[in-house]
Amino acid sequence: MTLRELLDALPRGTLSGPLDVEVSAVTADSRRVEPGSVFVAVRGNQADGHRFIAEAWKRGALAVVAEQAPGQDDISRGTWAHVPDSREALAVLADLLAGQPSRDLKLVGVTGTNGKTTTVFLIHHVMSELWVRAGMLGTIRTEDGAERMDAERTTPDPVGLQALLARMLSNGCRGAVMEVSSHGIDQKRVSSVAFDVAVFTNLSQDHLDYHGSMENYFAAKCRWFQSLAEDPLGKQPVAVINIDDRRGAELADKLGGIMKVVGYGFGVKSDFRAEAVRQTPEGTQFALNVKGKSILVRTPLIGRFNVFNAMAAIAAACSLGLRLREVVHALASAPQVPGRMELVGHRNGVSVFVDYAHTPDAIDNACRTLRELEPRRLITVFGCGGDRDREKRPLMAVAAARHSNACILTSDNPRTEDPEAILDQIEQGMDECPHLRIADRAEAIKNAVDTARAGDIVLIAGKGHETYQQFADRTIDFDDRRVAAKALRYRE
Secondary structure, eight states, X not given: OBHHHHHTTSTTOEEESOOOSBOOEEXXXXXXXXXXXXXXXXXXXXXXXGGGHHHHHHTTOSEEEESSOOOHHHHHHSEEEEOSOHHHHHHHHHHHHTTOGGGGSEEEEEESSSSHHHHHHHHHHHHHHHHXXXXXXXXXXXXOSSOEEEOSSSSOOHHHHHHHHHHHHHTTOSEEEEEOOHHHHHTXXXXXXXXXXXXXXXXXXXXXXXXXXHHHHHHHHHHHHHHHHHOOTTSOOEEEEETTSHHHHHHHHHHTTTSXXXXXXXXXXXXXXXXXXXXXXXXXXXXEEETTEEEEEEESOOSHHHHHHHHHHHHHHHHTTOOHHHHHHHHTTOOOOTTSSEEEEEETTEEEEEEOOOSHHHHHHHHHHHHTTOOSOEEEEEOOOTTSOSTHHHHHHHHHHHHOSEEEEOOSOOBTSOHHHHHHHHHTTOTTSOEEEOOSHHHHHHHHHHHOOTTOEEXXXXXXXXXXXXXXSOEEEOOHXXXXXXXXXXXX
């Protein structure tokens, strides 16, 4: 592709310099610039890419895309594109250079505070069962139809994202599903991605260290749906929304009339409505009403919140054109989602679950779910991450204390903060709930398992699938599931 063909796609870009030359790559990382590359200078939270333009020229950049006019030295170096928004430009160029792969995939995006990962896993399972090959991008891992890889971030940067979508297409995937984080939306990582279905699971307090307020957090979610309605990139996207959630209902109202909305929930206004829920430690079943007809849904997942996740997956799959009965049948064989209400094991009458719950709402849902299994006692082990939203720390304690018979407060990922100071803030919300403070997470898990008695359930919340723990000066290997399984094995 020539530079002219590439840069002509930029909205409101002012170009100067030679254009009839071949482009090899696009990048926003000056360290990855090679001869023939286009360097896009992006203003980030930690660093401003405009500071690295000189380095990009030295490494052989063919052109620079920036939010400022070129200097005298730049004019003689190569081609310059002056744009109003570098992030938007990066998304457009990455999509075009990759061959616009999302336009040839059936693509579902899932956003929300809680439930994204589980919903993505369920949709991917259904796609894989019915289409043989499907792609997935999420917090835990990515799959390109041929290979499974650990995920580096929930929503990749535009260059990495478009490259991955292109691989999925070349590997024979008919469709794909991905998590869409509020950070990814705000930083325009999913701009120029053509979605067929956009799912909204719920909204509760999280990421306020980044967004500043719940209104800003919600606004980021809304922008994604509104952008799909305004510029569907040749598709007719459908919004699948949890309308039992207050913010979900608000979003559905905003979108009414500008794009198709499919609502799910327990309420009578839902297009996909659940009732008659029954659950055991082995799974859940419920009746799903769709257009006046009822079908029995079985899933190996437990919890009312997983009923919402299952409905979201079913509604999304049906919005792609898949048949309801085939979708429901495929869902029955879905695997356990790593670190999402994952059963570690049973021993001497004690059951241990690990869950990624790291927000007040998620802790409340996880504890409530396990209380419904009627344990003799519920013992909850949890902490809060350092260098993140501090306001939610006592709120998480309130949620855990509300449903637990006892809690053990421990470290999550302390990062650069003092673990004991974090525990002080958590403890403010514990009220009268019996609890211990054990900053060492492995010791806290072992204590919970050792002191549990027959009939008790232990919930280890916060880190879920993560296999590390971050401190100020180091990152160590740490897996809640492995530590809990070992404690269970040596339990008397």
